[in-house]
Amino acid sequence: MRKTAGLLFLFCSYLLLTSCSEPVSHNRAVYMLLDTSGTYTQQIDKAKGIVKYLLGILSPGDSLALARIDSGSFSEKDIIAKITFDLRPSKANSQKRAFLEAVDQFSSQVKGSSYTDITGGMLQAIEYLNETGAGEKYILVFSDMKEEIKKGQIRDFPITFDGIKVTALNVTKLRSDNVDPREYMKRVEAWSKRVQDGGGQWRVMNDLDRLNTLLE
Amino acid sequence: MTSDLWNFWVPAQPALSVLIWVLLLVAVLYVARTPAHQAILAVSKGLRNALRIMARSVMVAESRLKRRNSEVLLAHGREASERYIEREFQRVEALVSRDLSGYPSLQRDLKEQITRIDEDYVQSGEVPPQPPEWLKAVEAVAEIQSSGSPVVAKILSDIHTTLKNSLNKDLNAYRAANKQRHALLKKMMPYWRSLTKILGCVEKKITGLEHRSNIIDEQMERYEQILSKTDYAERMLSSSSLTQFFVSGVVLFFATVGGYVNFQLVALPMSEMVGASSYLGPIRASDVAALFIIAIEVILGLFLMESVGVTRLFPIISMLDDNKRRVIAVTTFIFLFVFAAIESSLAYLRDMLASDNAALDQMLSGVEVTEPQLSWIPSVGQMVMGFILPFALTFAAIPLESFVHSSRTVIGLVLVWLLHMLAFLIRLLANLMRALGQLLVSLYDLIIFLPLRIEQIFSKNRPAKNRPSTELITEDEE
Numbered sequence: 001m002r003k004t005a006g007l008l009f010l011f012c013s014y015l016l017l018t019s020c021s022e023p024v025s026h027n028r029a030v031y032m033l034l035d036t037s038g039t040y041t042q043q044i045d046k047a048k049g050i051v052k053y054l055l056g057i058l059s060p061g062d063s064l065a066l067a068r069i070d071s072g073s074f075s076e077k078d079i080i081a082k083i084t085f086d087l088r089p090s091k092a093n094s095q096k097r098a099f100l101e102a103v104d105q106f107s108s109q110v111k112g113s114s115y116t117d118i119t120g121g122m123l124q125a126i127e128y129l130n131e132t133g134a135g136e137k138y139i140l141v142f143s144d145m146k147e148e149i150k151k152g153q154i155r156d157f158p159i160t161f162d163g164i165k166v167t168a169l170n171v172t173k174l175r176s177d178n179v180d181p182r183e184y185m186k187r188v189e190a191w192s193k194r195v196q197d198g199g200g201q202w203r204v205m206n207d208l209d210r211l212n213t214l215l216e
Numbered sequence: 217m218t219s220d221l222w223n224f225w226v227p228a229q230p231a232l233s234v235l236i237w238v239l240l241l242v243a244v245l246y247v248a249r250t251p252a253h254q255a256i257l258a259v260s261k262g263l264r265n266a267l268r269i270m271a272r273s274v275m276v277a278e279s280r281l282k283r284r285n286s287e288v289l290l291a292h293g294r295e296a297s298e299r300y301i302e303r304e305f306q307r308v309e310a311l312v313s314r315d316l317s318g319y320p321s322l323q324r325d326l327k328e329q330i331t332r333i334d335e336d337y338v339q340s341g342e343v344p345p346q347p348p349e350w351l352k353a354v355e356a357v358a359e360i361q362s363s364g365s366p367v368v369a370k371i372l373s374d375i376h377t378t379l380k381n382s383l384n385k386d387l388n389a390y391r392a393a394n395k396q397r398h399a400l401l402k403k404m405m406p407y408w409r410s411l412t413k414i415l416g417c418v419e420k421k422i423t424g425l426e427h428r429s430n431i432i433d434e435q436m437e438r439y440e441q442i443l444s445k446t447d448y449a450e451r452m453l454s455s456s457s458l459t460q461f462f463v464s465g466v467v468l469f470f471a472t473v474g475g476y477v478n479f480q481l482v483a484l485p486m487s488e489m490v491g492a493s494s495y496l497g498p499i500r501a502s503d504v505a506a507l508f509i510i511a512i513e514v515i516l517g518l519f520l521m522e523s524v525g526v527t528r529l530f531p532i533i534s535m536l537d538d539n540k541r542r543v544i545a546v547t548t549f550i551f552l553f554v555f556a557a558i559e560s561s562l563a564y565l566r567d568m569l570a571s572d573n574a575a576l577d578q579m580l581s582g583v584e585v586t587e588p589q590l591s592w593i594p595s596v597g598q599m600v601m602g603f604i605l606p607f608a609l610t611f612a613a614i615p616l617e618s619f620v621h622s623s624r625t626v627i628g629l630v631l632v633w634l635l636h637m638l639a640f641l642i643r644l645l646a647n648l649m650r651a652l653g654q655l656l657v658s659l660y661d662l663i664i665f666l667p668l669r670i671e672q673i674f675s676k677n678r679p680a681k682n683r684p685s686t687e688l689i690t691e692d693e694e
Contacts, residue, residue, distance in 0.1 A: 027493055052580040061493025087491030089484070089569055093576050100580070 028215065029063040029134035030054055031125035034080070035143035036068045037116045039172075044107045046170060046208060047142045051103050053211045060085050060092040063132040066103060067121060069143060070113035071150055074120030080106045084132065118147045118191075119155035122166075129164060137164045138215055144172045145187050161200025166191075167214065168204045245660065246667040253657050260653025267646035271639045278635035285628035286450055290442055292621055293453040297439040299528075301432060308428045315421045322414065329411045333404050340400040454625060461622035464615035471612035475510055478559070478605045481598060482506040485565035510609075513555050517610030520548040527617040556606040563602030567595045 032054070034040075034047050051066060058064055065082035067073070081102035085092040122139065129137040145168055149155055168191065177184035188204060195202040205214065221237070222230035245252070357375060441449040486509075487502035494501035522533045523545035533544065571591065578585045661668060 024495070026495055052582075056577060056580045059492055060487070061491070087493055088488050089492055090488060090572060092492070093572050096576060097579070 025133055025135035027061045027063070027132070027134040028058065028136040028138065029065075029129050029132040030058065030138045030140060030215070031065045031067065031128055032140040033073075033118070033121040033125060033142065034066060034068045035116060035118075035141075036070055036110055037113050037148070040143065041110050041112045043142075043170065043172075044110055048103060048107055049208065050140065050142065050169065050211065050214075052100065053214070055096045055100060057215065058085060058096075060087050060089050063129075063134060064099065065125075065128055066106075067124060068106075068110075068113070069116055069118055069121045069141075071115035071117060072120055072153070073117040074123050076124070078121070078124065079128075082128070115150055116143065116146060116148045117150075117153065117155070118143060118145065119149075119159070120153075122159060126159065126161065126164065136215070139164055139166045140169055140214070141166065142169045144174060145191050146174065159194065159198045161195050161198035163199070165201045165203075166195045168202075169206075170208060171204055171206055242664050242667060246664045249660070249664065252660060256656045256660070257653050260649050260656070263649040264646045264653075267642050267649060271642035271646065274635055274639040274642060278632055278639060281628065281635060282632050285625065285632065286445075288628065289450060289453045289457065289625055290445055292457075292625075293442045293449065294439070297435060297442055301435045301439060304428060304432045304435060308425065308432070311421070311425060311428065315424075322418065326411070326414060329407050329414070333407050333411070336400045336404045336407070340397040340404075454629070457622040457625035458629075460618045461626045464618035464622065467615035468612065468619055471609065471615065474605060474608060474612075475514070477601070478510050478513075478609065479503075479506050481563045481566055481602050481605070482509055482559060484569055485562040488565060488569065509555065509559070513552065513559075513606040514609055514612065516548045516552045516555065517606070518613045518616070520545060520552060520610055521613035523548065527613050529613070529617050529620065552606055552610065556603045559606055560599045560603040563598040564595060567598050 032047075032051065034044075054064055061084070063082070063084040065079055067079040067082075070078060081099050083095050083099050085095050118141065121141075125139045129139070147155065168188070171184075171188065173181075173184055192202040222233050224233055225236040226232040357371065438449070438452075442453070483503055483506040486505045487500070490501045490505050492500070492502060496504045518527070518529065519533070521527045522530050523541045525534070525541070528534045533541065536544070571587075575585050
């Protein structure tokens with residue numbers, strides 16, 4: 001009995017010590033950027049599938065935001081829906097339903113944009129993710145990663161991606177890529193370098209059947 | 217530095233230098249042979265002795281532990297035996313107070329039955345018919361000589377007829393009396409049966425008492441053996457402890473599985489109360505809360521079992537007087553009931569949450585959301601399970617007590633075995649040290665075999681008393 005009491009005491013002490021130390025967030029925050037330029041508006045169903053998958057795996061306390069990439073994406077108005085799920089599972093489920101409704105509504109009236117300001121979207125995503133204070137932060141970019149910005153916009157500067165995992169989803173090959181595949185590789189490589197130089201992690205996922213590894 | 221040594225004696229001739237070094241070394245070793253042998257043997261002997269002392273200490277510790285184990289085992293056995301005998305006496309007391317308290321009424325019943333039978337028997341007794349009073353007169357008339365007189369013949373004939381009629385009448389009366397007697401005897405049969413039944417009951421009760429007294433005798437014999445600390449008693453208790461350890465271990469394993477099921481019922485709904493993403497250290501707060509509830513239920517179960525006298529894990533509770541124990545038992549039962557009700561409602565909440573999750577999953581996967589048929593069955597099942605499991609876990613106190621008591625014996629036995637093995641290994645090491653010392657001495661002599669051989673050749677020519685000893689110095693000679 002004394003040994004059991006001793007073990008119990010040690011366990012309680014451990015819990016007390018760990019609870020008094022720096023709090024570690026176990027929550028996850030995901031920011032999904034949706035390219036709405038060109039043919040990507042026709043692939044909105046694929047993006048919806050990813051959102052549904054995310055809604056299925058995210059837990060109470062996690063955060064999710066969906067934003068579109070358009071001509072000037074460094075703006076709150078491009079956020080389609082964002083939510084930090086309630087700590088109670090029942091309330092979180094209701095919020096997930098509401099989020100899905102918002103996505104459905106967006107997909108029914110989505111319009112294509114002339115430009116693709118990926119950097120602006122990334123900056124907006126980083127800002128949002130840092131504000132959530134989540135332990136794990138993800139940016140999912142549903143785009144061909146070809147940036148086209150308005151004349152006068154400045155986007156060629158380093159970005160800090162500290163601890164953020166960036167995943168490019170469904171990076172389609174453009175017609176020009178088919179002519180010279182090096183363009184595609186160069187484009188992907190440039191983003192990889194930019195993210196990794198900024199302290200983030202980069203990966204590309206074109207096979208959407210392997211979504212189970214999305215948040216790893 | 218090394219090359220300097222190779223060329224130390226003869227420059228540019230390393231082989232020769234090495235040979236000189238070797239010869240020098242052999243010469244030094246030969247000169248230092250005796251003290252070197254003594255040093256090697258002294259070190260090996262010292263190590264051996266130290267190891268032997270260590271082994272002896274371990275063996276002493278082993279024997280102490282063995283003695284302590286035996287004391288604990290016998291004390292537990294004595295306590296268990298006392299409890300068993302006490303319980304048997306309580307049963308006998310209950311038997312006596314239940315059955316023999318009805319003995320006066322039983323005796324009265326028996327007396328009544330016997331009196332009735334006796335009365336009936338007396339009534340059924342055969343009463344011999346009395347001879348008629350006028351028989352003597354008839355005999356006197358019958359002795360009269362008829363001498364052919366018709367009057368006398370007629371008188372005699374009349375007397376015969378009268379006598380015959382009287383006999384018939386008496387016979388009929390006798391038959392009627394017999395019939396009545398048989399009827400009375402027939403009436404006695406139920407009394408006899410009742411009497412047999414009562415006596416059968418008495419016999420059964422007496423047999424029960426006899427059986428109990430036999431058990432008490434056996435236990436007393438065992439108790440006496442424990443008191444006299446015989447080897448047989450120790451072996452018996454040890455084997456019993458091992459059996460208890462494994463059996464209670466298996467039961468506790470199943471109880472733990474039950475506890476896990478209980479935890480699963482409570483953990484999800486607890487996240488609705490304390491939040492699903494709160495953490496206490498590395499563990500989810502809802503899991504800690506669920507574990508806490510289960511721990512409280514188990515503790516309440518322990519106290520309940522303790523206060524009703526089933527287990528004796530806490531001497532303080534078992535030493536309390538009956539009223540206080542009853543109060544504790546009732547209080548813990550009420551708390552347990554409340555917790556069972558809470559858990560039942562949590563199980564219902566869990567089912568609701570699981571249904572909601574399933575509906576959301578269906579919606580997200582694009583399947584039409586449908587409510588499964590007879591969905592109330594799992595709900596009710598979970599509620600019932602949530603209510604029953606806390607009470608079922610209460611009974612885990614019984615194997616837990618056995619496990620705690622028997623684990624002392626098992627751990628003691630394992631420790632004794634470990635100490636025994638340690639002592640064996642240390643003794644083995646001590647012997648190896650001795651052999652190593654002798655091996656080193658032999659190797660030493662092997663290196664200087666050449667001067668030793670030369671010494672042997674020369675010593676053959678010397679008188680025996682001046683001959684130096686080239687035999688191996690052994691530890692025993694030391």
